[in-house]
Amino acid sequence: MAEAFRAALARAAEDSQALLRERLAAHDLPVARAMEHAVTGGKGLRGFLVLEGAALHGVDRAAALRPAAGIEALHAYSLVHDDLPAMDDDELRRGRPTVHVAWDEATAILAGDALQSLAFELCADPGVGPHRADLCLSLARASGIAGMVGGQARDIMAESAAEPLDLERITELQQGKTGALIRWSAEAGPVMAGADPSAMGRYATALGLAFQIADDILDVEGDAAKMGKAVRKDAGAGKATFVSLLGLDAARARAAELVEAACDALAPYGEGAATLRDAARFVIARES
Amino acid sequence: MAEAFRAALARAAEDSQALLRERLAAHDLPVARAMEHAVTGGKGLRGFLVLEGAALHGVDRAAALRPAAGIEALHAYSLVHDDLPAMDDDELRRGRPTVHVAWDEATAILAGDALQSLAFELCADPGVGPHRADLCLSLARASGIAGMVGGQARDIMAESAAEPLDLERITELQQGKTGALIRWSAEAGPVMAGADPSAMGRYATALGLAFQIADDILDVEGDAAKMGKAVRKDAGAGKATFVSLLGLDAARARAAELVEAACDALAPYGEGAATLRDAARFVIARES
Numbered sequence: 001m002a003e004a005f006r007a008a009l010a011r012a013a014e015d016s017q018a019l020l021r022e023r024l025a026a027h028d029l030p031v032a033r034a035m036e037h038a039v040t041g042g043k044g045l046r047g048f049l050v051l052e053g054a055a056l057h058g059v060d061r062a063a064a065l066r067p068a069a070g071i072e073a074l075h076a077y078s079l080v081h082d083d084l085p086a087m088d089d090d091e092l093r094r095g096r097p098t099v100h101v102a103w104d105e106a107t108a109i110l111a112g113d114a115l116q117s118l119a120f121e122l123c124a125d126p127g128v129g130p131h132r133a134d135l136c137l138s139l140a141r142a143s144g145i146a147g148m149v150g151g152q153a154r155d156i157m158a159e160s161a162a163e164p165l166d167l168e169r170i171t172e173l174q175q176g177k178t179g180a181l182i183r184w185s186a187e188a189g190p191v192m193a194g195a196d197p198s199a200m201g202r203y204a205t206a207l208g209l210a211f212q213i214a215d216d217i218l219d220v221e222g223d224a225a226k227m228g229k230a231v232r233k234d235a236g237a238g239k240a241t242f243v244s245l246l247g248l249d250a251a252r253a254r255a256a257e258l259v260e261a262a263c264d265a266l267a268p269y270g271e272g273a274a275t276l277r278d279a280a281r282f283v284i285a286r287e288s
Numbered sequence: 289m290a291e292a293f294r295a296a297l298a299r300a301a302e303d304s305q306a307l308l309r310e311r312l313a314a315h316d317l318p319v320a321r322a323m324e325h326a327v328t329g330g331k332g333l334r335g336f337l338v339l340e341g342a343a344l345h346g347v348d349r350a351a352a353l354r355p356a357a358g359i360e361a362l363h364a365y366s367l368v369h370d371d372l373p374a375m376d377d378d379e380l381r382r383g384r385p386t387v388h389v390a391w392d393e394a395t396a397i398l399a400g401d402a403l404q405s406l407a408f409e410l411c412a413d414p415g416v417g418p419h420r421a422d423l424c425l426s427l428a429r430a431s432g433i434a435g436m437v438g439g440q441a442r443d444i445m446a447e448s449a450a451e452p453l454d455l456e457r458i459t460e461l462q463q464g465k466t467g468a469l470i471r472w473s474a475e476a477g478p479v480m481a482g483a484d485p486s487a488m489g490r491y492a493t494a495l496g497l498a499f500q501i502a503d504d505i506l507d508v509e510g511d512a513a514k515m516g517k518a519v520r521k522d523a524g525a526g527k528a529t530f531v532s533l534l535g536l537d538a539a540r541a542r543a544a545e546l547v548e549a550a551c552d553a554l555a556p557y558g559e560g561a562a563t564l565r566d567a568a569r570f571v572i573a574r575e576s
Contacts, residue, residue, distance in 0.1 A: 027433050031441040081401060086393035105374035106444055110437050117432030120408050124425035133421035137412035144405030145315050149398050153319040156394055
């Protein structure tokens with residue numbers, strides 16, 4: 001069954017990236033090439049969650065592929081801007097040069113900006129169906145000051161704070177920074193179907209937190225070559241993380257509990273949600 | 289009647305900015321204060337166009353105020369990112385320090401990003417009515433690679449091009465860079481009403497081009513104190529503009545012709561569009 005998950009994840013990444021490349025091919029500008037670069041090579045976890053949630057609610061795959069590609073575009077924009085010299089100043093992403101290194105800073109700023117527009121263009125597409133406006137509204141909330149950008153801003157403030165964050169504050173930060181988009185992705189399928197998204201929402205909240213704890217563990221234990229990006233940046237910066245607050249063993253145990261909670265939340269879907277359960281197990285077992 | 293236009297423009301700016309401040313007040317983060325700073329002091333021309341177009345089509349003002357505030361947020365995001373050191377590197381905007389000067393670059397990047405999200409949040413608001421998804425879709429197109437960002441990217445490329453742009457290319461650049469959002473603003477009212485936006489679209493196309501020519505004239509003739517930003521940047525950078533290509537007198541004549549064309553396009557609305565005609569005359573008469 002883990003095999004089925006890996007195949008579904010790979011297909012989600014491939015199909016999302018193909019749709020994004022198709023949308024960008026017509027534009028004969030360096031910034032369009034930079035956007036293609038930025039969306040290439042992602043694991044596609046967020047797009048996968050959209051497609052799986054949609055399938056569980058009987059939503060047509062072609063319709064769901066638009067928001068799946070949209071959330072991958074939005075995630076890519078956040079990485080391009082995060083990597084800028086004024087932010088995390090990273091030169092490597094997914095084993096390749098970051099956009100501002102391969103092009104320049106102005107192109108990276110514009111590519112990120114246009115990837116955000118493209119995300120909304122895909123979610124607002126008439127082919128998405130009658131609930132496309134609700135998808136746009138929830139994506140705007142998940143990505144903005146109350147969601148992802150709010151989390152990023154808290155993350156930056158934490159770096160210069162007098163005292164390191166405690167567990168409550170770091171959880172709040174995570175729920176914005178990485179949690180909000182993961183939750184949006186899981187809820188998109190039921191939202192498209194006009195169904196109750198609360199089971200998928202509970203799944204995603206636990207999944208997103210487990211994902212962040214796993215990220216913190218990888219930052220300590222990971223292999224930069226496998227991850228395709230710099231590691232041990234948090235410890236070097238003296239930043240509080242789930243690992244620095246809990247210790248490695250307790251962080252691992254907490255992530256495993258959260259994966260169980262994520263799987264339990266899928267009970268209403270029965271065996272149909274087996275691939276989503278495997279996805280939850282994957283986020284703490286991954287090496288990159 | 290020009291008095292009525294000035295009053296309507298001031299009210300549009302005030303009401304849009306009040307709604308944006310209301311949405312941001314709940315967020316206790318420096319980036320939220322930076323967003324408020326960025327939306328303060330704008331003339332509100334784009335929001336005014338939304339509200340006037342909505343009024344002409346019988347759309348409730350409270351409903352139209354959301355996209356009016358949304359387009360002002362989106363315009364503000366474009367200015368915040370444009371002013372960054374890696375882009376135009378401006379320290380003054382509307383007579384006050386730019387966001388990256390008053391805060392820092394990271395905050396300016398995030399404030400711009402979250403202002404874009406806020407623009408879509410306002411357009412997707414259920415209070416906008418049954419056509420909110422169409423507003424989101426057209427805003428995504430107008431702001432992205434096929435619209436504003438595409439125009440900005442062409443503008444940057446023109447700076448390092450071997451030959452200055454010709455009139456056709458500079459018109460194409462303008463239609464993206466400033467034209468797309470002005471057109472979206474004018475069309476938003478009819479779109480909200482489910483009506484034909486083509487008369488407003490023709491008005492806005494002529495208006496947007498006149499606006500850019502006037503901007504180029506102001507860059508040559510304007511008073512930095514009145515404009516609240518640096519002037520004579522284009523000539524200094526050796527950039528082709530409507531003034532460098534046509535000369536001052538012909539540029540002024542072309543702008544006046546375009547204002548006439550904009551007014552003519554409003555014929556289907558009769559006397560109801562008098563304020564919009566005054567708006568067209570204003571864009572070439574303004575001193576800032």
